[in-house]
Amino acid sequence: MDGVGKLKAIGRRFIPFASILVFLTVWELFARAGVVIPYLLPALSTVLAHVYADIMGGDLFRQLGLTFYRAMTGFFIGAVIAIPLGIMIGRFRFFRWFFDPVISITNPVPKVAFLPIFMIWFGLGDVSKIASVILLVFYPMVIAAIGGTLSVDKQLIWSARSLGASERDLLRQIILPAALPQIITGMQIAVPLALIVSIVAEFLMGGEGIGGKLLFAQRRINSPGVFASIVEIALAGAILIKSLEYMRRRLLVWHPETKLTTA
Amino acid sequence: MAEQTNITVENLSHTYMPPKGKPVLALDGITLSVKDKEFIALLGPSGCGKSTLLYLMGGFLDIQDGQIRVNETPVTEPSRDRGIVFQHFALFPWKTVIQNIRFGLDKMNLAKSERDERARYYIDLVQLHGFEDSFPSQLSGGMKQRAAIARTLAMDPAILLMDEPFGALDAQTRMFMQAELLAILEKTPKTVVFVTHDVHEAVLLADRVAVMSARPGKINEIADIELGGGPKDVKSPEFAEMVDHLWDGVRKEALAAGQGR
Numbered sequence: 102m103d104g105v106g107k108l109k110a111i112g113r114r115f116i117p118f119a120s121i122l123v124f125l126t127v128w129e130l131f132a133r134a135g136v137v138i139p140y141l142l143p144a145l146s147t148v149l150a151h152v153y154a155d156i157m158g159g160d161l162f163r164q165l166g167l168t169f170y171r172a173m174t175g176f177f178i179g180a181v182i183a184i185p186l187g188i189m190i191g192r193f194r195f196f197r198w199f200f201d202p203v204i205s206i207t208n209p210v211p212k213v214a215f216l217p218i219f220m221i222w223f224g225l226g227d228v229s230k231i232a233s234v235i236l237l238v239f240y241p242m243v244i245a246a247i248g249g250t251l252s253v254d255k256q257l258i259w260s261a262r263s264l265g266a267s268e269r270d271l272l273r274q275i276i277l278p279a280a281l282p283q284i285i286t287g288m289q290i291a292v293p294l295a296l297i298v299s300i301v302a303e304f305l306m307g308g309e310g311i312g313g314k315l316l317f318a319q320r321r322i323n324s325p326g327v328f329a330s331i332v333e334i335a336l337a338g339a340i341l342i343k344s345l346e347y348m349r350r351r352l353l354v355w356h357p358e359t360k361l362t363t364a
Numbered sequence: 365m366a367e368q369t370n371i372t373v374e375n376l377s378h379t380y381m382p383p384k385g386k387p388v389l390a391l392d393g394i395t396l397s398v399k400d401k402e403f404i405a406l407l408g409p410s411g412c413g414k415s416t417l418l419y420l421m422g423g424f425l426d427i428q429d430g431q432i433r434v435n436e437t438p439v440t441e442p443s444r445d446r447g448i449v450f451q452h453f454a455l456f457p458w459k460t461v462i463q464n465i466r467f468g469l470d471k472m473n474l475a476k477s478e479r480d481e482r483a484r485y486y487i488d489l490v491q492l493h494g495f496e497d498s499f500p501s502q503l504s505g506g507m508k509q510r511a512a513i514a515r516t517l518a519m520d521p522a523i524l525l526m527d528e529p530f531g532a533l534d535a536q537t538r539m540f541m542q543a544e545l546l547a548i549l550e551k552t553p554k555t556v557v558f559v560t561h562d563v564h565e566a567v568l569l570a571d572r573v574a575v576m577s578a579r580p581g582k583i584n585e586i587a588d589i590e591l592g593g594g595p596k597d598v599k600s601p602e603f604a605e606m607v608d609h610l611w612d613g614v615r616k617e618a619l620a621a622g623q624g625r
Binding site: 254256257259260261262263264265266270274275278279281353354355356357 | 419422423424441442443444446447448450452454456457458459467468471472499500501515516519521
């Protein structure tokens, strides 16, 4: 490959980030032009300096860690409830008859409205924050698991039955893997939600965590601090979402979609 | 496997309930008996209910009216004794070829060495050596179908139910697979029910061909394919005559169905 070809190859690697670079440049120029006062929109460089100071201060990771701990604990508990339940609802008429109406009626209710109730029930600590996360992430995952289970090719089930599979074998060895692409999609929707609810819960209840840190900065009219928190959440969240995509490719090596994304 | 295996279908009717619209009568009073180690083809135009009949024999659909018995035991659910091969293979896409073949074997009460040996034997039989660790999505249509056939044969079922197994393959692969199937059955004789809409295929493979009518499916005729013993000569006048005769019957039914009867 010649020099130009190499440059082109490197350029191609950065194409996915071009839109972000343009956005960040416009932000910096707009803020520096002095169209608005820095309190309304601090310059990107100011915000990044703040992020750098946060990282060096060491406290950032504790705050992010707390928020992630709440988000991920809620996410995992939610997944452990929602995925098996969704598979059962998809597989057994009785479960569908019982749970389908409950899910349909409660799903459109804004779940964040339950935050004050959880505060009354569980206090202002981690329990009520994690409970809010569970309640929110439950829905996309249970709906994905129901849909995934209902769309399993019935000839796969027939084949397995004629090869001597019991109902238990079917659930674990056929239906779960066959529904996995949709279930993982549900998880990919749930993870950012978990992070959002965790932060909103911190806003409402105060205390430690990245949401608390943001609120604290806002109350002190420290707008670079507020923007820095958002940038920090965005970066940490992006890492989380990328690792989910990686997990998806690893789990679905057999799936035709994987070839498209890795080739 | 000295015991006899026969299938008796008695006065079987079946109605489908589509999500919208009126119930559809798919099968109307089918009576049929399949003898031990016999190869019977169910031949008919598309939509005549031949696959439904096969699925009922497999125990995959609930029997509504009439009865199916295997060795005098009524069929109520799927069983290892009745292996199935589908047109679109129904391989487990998240399992490799060897894992697909081991799926049923691993649920049998066999020593590990025996299971390994059987898996190996059937991989060789269908000539998939070297593709054990491939996923189905990496295989050609013919290879997928051979893997599916190996998975079913590895259970050593007394009955083999085949639902247009070569219908999704190109003409060349189909001819090759037909010859292979006959060779395999020569080695391990089984009672076979084979659904097809290909008259030539039915005459080539089967001992008897049951010609079904357009919906609601009935059996119009059961033809004995006796072409003077020995391997069938596809170039003989008798072969051509039998194909012509059965084709006439199928065409009439297909036309009748086309006219919305």
